[in-house]
Each structure stands twice: as structure tokens, then as C-alpha cells.
Amino acid sequence: KLLKMKNTALAFGFLAFVLMVSTFAYLIEPETFETWFNSLYFVLTTMSTVGYGDYSPSTFSGKVLTIFIYVFGIGLLSLVIGKIIDAVADFHRRREAGQL
Amino acid sequence: KLLKMKNTALAFGFLAFVLMVSTFAYLIEPETFETWFNSLYFVLTTMSTVGYGDYSPSTFSGKVLTIFIYVFGIGLLSLVIGKIIDAVADFHRRREAGQL
Amino acid sequence: KLLKMKNTALAFGFLAFVLMVSTFAYLIEPETFETWFNSLYFVLTTMSTVGYGDYSPSTFSGKVLTIFIYVFGIGLLSLVIGKIIDAVADFHRRREAGQL
Amino acid sequence: KLLKMKNTALAFGFLAFVLMVSTFAYLIEPETFETWFNSLYFVLTTMSTVGYGDYSPSTFSGKVLTIFIYVFGIGLLSLVIGKIIDAVADFHRRREAGQL
């Protein structure tokens, strides 16, 4: 099924989501993440479903936020990764076809 | 391949599955999870395939249940996430088309 | 893209793969897995990409086998999960249509 | 959506990406990975989204590289795994059809 959502809307929604939940995660558990960047790294590691476990929530509200992050974030990141795949494949097709 | 399962049936099946396996996991290994909510958090972390490893089964029956959770749960959660993606993309399409 | 591989061939290939790599993993690192069942649990946790990290290879040959497990196993398990999703969705459609 | 990228271009891009980021990861955090092979194992474990957490970056630049690895690497590995699935399914179809 093709998703024809505008790329700019997707990029904006993705950035807004990531920045928002990273900040929330850092505010809820500053002692877990130590820096805002570590919180961002945790959020992206979660959204990609890699989940090393080097950072993980220890409080009730931290776990509720984490559940929210993967239920909504996995779909969002897979849309973005899908767009990247399409763009790379498109670039190769055009180059093969001599249009670049 | 489009799955035209009714949304309500999917939501009901998803909830029933999650509540059931979370309760089983908690009953099998109360010392691992400590609270029912932690068991629910473990189940959703498993179904999303994030798998931090902050909670993981230590007994034979706990591991058998865990295998059951991801073999049946991953498909279930990906159906639900797919519905959420479709709904979000649909919402954007309609707004672009001026129907909202 | 629809994969029309016969279900029995898929089930047989899946079982043969899982039993074979579980046995290899156990033979290569018996001190990591302790029992053959733990090795099976590790293999399925890897193929589902959950990867808790409660068991992970510590030797060179164990890591080479692990890389083999996910490069070939992820596709295999996702085919099996896809079949399960199709079967469940089909069951619901037929029941809705009054054929069951 | 079918991706008709040439298999050789995909294989070359995949190998170049994996060798490059494995080397970068090893150079940035030699004390984390100890050997170049462990760095390669970490990169493939990340790209497959298994993410055991037995190796994970501890420095700022290591984490930035890791984010880069999964944002670009997940799509790349899923393309490769998709090609393997197609090839296996194709092989079975041809054998069934008596062409092999």
C-alpha cells in the first residue's frame, strides 16, 4: 500500500515527535539518561527497535512513555526509513537510465 | 496484501492477547516482574521486538511463554501499528484534499 | 510481492533451520547456553529480532554462527509470521462471510 | 513497491557500508570492541535490529555513528534480506514447476 503523505509533513512530524518524547524522557528520568543527548539516543534506539538496553526506564511514568514511544514511533521511523529506501532506489534507477 | 479484518475485532483480539499473556507471565515469574504492570511492559517491549533485556524470563515455562508471545504477538502488534500508520496517513490525505 | 511457497515446504525448512542452528550454537558454546533448550530460546529470540541479550555468543565461531542465524533466520521467521497473520485474517474473513 | 535496483549495486553498496561503519566504530571506540571483528558483529547485530546490548557505544561520537548505522543500515539490510527471501522462494517455485 503506497503512502502518499507529503515528505515535508512526514519530516516535520518525525522531528516534532522525536524532540518531544526525548525531552519528556529526560525530564521524567534525568538520573537514567544523564544528558538530553543520551535521551535522544535512547528514543532513536527504541524507535528503530534495536533496543540495546544500555538505557531503559526504571520508573512507572518512564515505562508508560516508553510504551507510547514504540507504539507510535516504530510506524513513524519505518515510514521515514521507507522514504530513504525509495529515494536511494530512485537515485540508482535514474542513474542507470542515464538521467543523472 | 491487504488485510480487511475489522478494526474492532483486531482491537479486541489485541487487548485480550496482551492482558492474557501479561497475567500468565506475572503468575509464572512474579519474582522477575515484581508488579503486573512490569509484566505488561515486558510483553509490549517483546511484541514491539525492542527487547531491552531489563526484564527477561529465567524459568523453562517463562521462556516457553516468551516464545509464544513473540511468535503470535509480533504479527498482532505489526497489524495494529499498520492500522495506526494507515489512519495517520489517511488523516493527512483528507486534510490535504480539504475534506477536514 | 506474494510468496506462493508451499506451506509444508516452509514449515519443514523452518523446523530444519531452527533445530540445526540451535544444536550448532549449543555445541559451540555449551558454557553460554547450559541447556539445548536455552540455545533454542536464544535462536528464536534472535530470529524474532527481540534479542534480549540474556544469552549472547562470546566466542569468534559463536558470533559467526549468530550472524548466519539472523541473516537467514529473520527472513524465514517473517515468512512464517506472515503465514500466521494470513491464516488468522482468513479465518476472520470467512467467519464474517458466514462460511464457518 | 518493487525495487529493481541491480543486485550487484545492492551487494556492493551493502559491503561498502558495512566495512566502512565497522572500521569507523572500531576506530572511535577500540576499548569497547577490542577487535575489528567484534565491531563488525556489533554493526550487523544493529542493522538486523537484534541489538543484544553485549556491545554498545559509550561515547558521544560512538552514539552518533550508531544512530547513523541504524537509520541507513536497517533499510539496507532489509533490502538484502528481501532479495534472499525472493531468491529462496524463486528457487522453490522453479523446482516445483520442474524447471530445475
Ligand SMILES: [K+]
Ligand atoms: K531488538
Ligand SMILES: [K+]
Ligand atoms: K534488543
